Amino acid sequence: MKESINQLLLIFFAGMFLFAGCATQDVVKKEEPIVPVAISAKPDEGASKSKTFDKPTVATTAVNSPNVKVVDQKSQPTKETSIADLQKSLENIYFDFDASTLSDTARQALSRNFDLLMKNPRAAIRIEGNCDERGSSEYNLALGERRAQAAVSYLTTMGIPSGRLSIISYGKEKPADPGHNEAALAKNRRDEFVVIK
Known part of the structure; x- marks a missing residue:
């Protein structure tokens, strides 16, 4: 008796499986x-x-x-921006004194730069790290490099291929503002984004 119940269940499930397979074939439609x-x-x-x-x-x-x-x-197709327009649109990012960590404001600017770079997939960018006048030349060259590398790390993490990005540090050699007050020094602690291709 138990054997016949097992056989009936097997036949029942086989029939359901067969029926379900047939139903699936009827439901599938040509992709439109x-x-x-x-x-x-x-x-x-x-x-x-x-x-x-x-x-x-x-x-x-x-x-x-x-x-x-x-x-x-x-x-x-995505319309690429001209090199001149892309250069004007890329935003600098700024750092606190003696720091290479990205602030929330810097991350927001990098996100906007990321969007521009995604719309211009053939553009290559050089990120230039800069510092204010305080500290030795050697120290500021290293700090400028860390600042540029922080921007590269952020952009590559978001999806920009590292081959499109290069860095250079100018340390304190290229001030944006020649002044010596805090406002001028804050403008000099920056990463600039230069379209090179």
């Missing part, structure tokens, strides 16, 4: 491109005035409306 369509919540003209609708009305004219923009991102 998905076309965005605007849906209207208005009922059909002949429908009753109740608040439930059997099916939405497809508003085919809404797709051509000036207020609705349908964009196929795959078919539109």
Whole structure:
């Protein structure tokens, strides 16, 4: 008796498996491109005035409306910025005194630079680390290099290939502001981004 129940269960599950396999073949359809369509919540003209609708009305004219923009991102190539425009758009980042860690403001500027670099995949950038006038030349060259490397690490972590980025440290040799007050010194503690290709 137990054997016949096991055989019946085996036949039952085999039939279910076979049936499920057949059903899957009927459900599979040929892949078709998905076309965005605007849906209207208005009922059909002949429908009753109740608040439930059997099916939405497809508003085919809404797709051509000036207020609705349908964009196929795959078919539109990304427009690269000219080198001059890219250079103007890249933002410098600034550091605290004797520091190479990125502040929140610096990270936000790097994120915007990242977006620009992603839109311009052929551009190569040199990151120039700079310091204020305090400290020895040797110390400031090392500090400027750490500052530039911090920006490279951030951008490569976000997805910019390291081959597109190079660094150089000018230490205190290229001040942005020749003044000696704190405002001038703060402008000199920076990374600059230069488009080289």
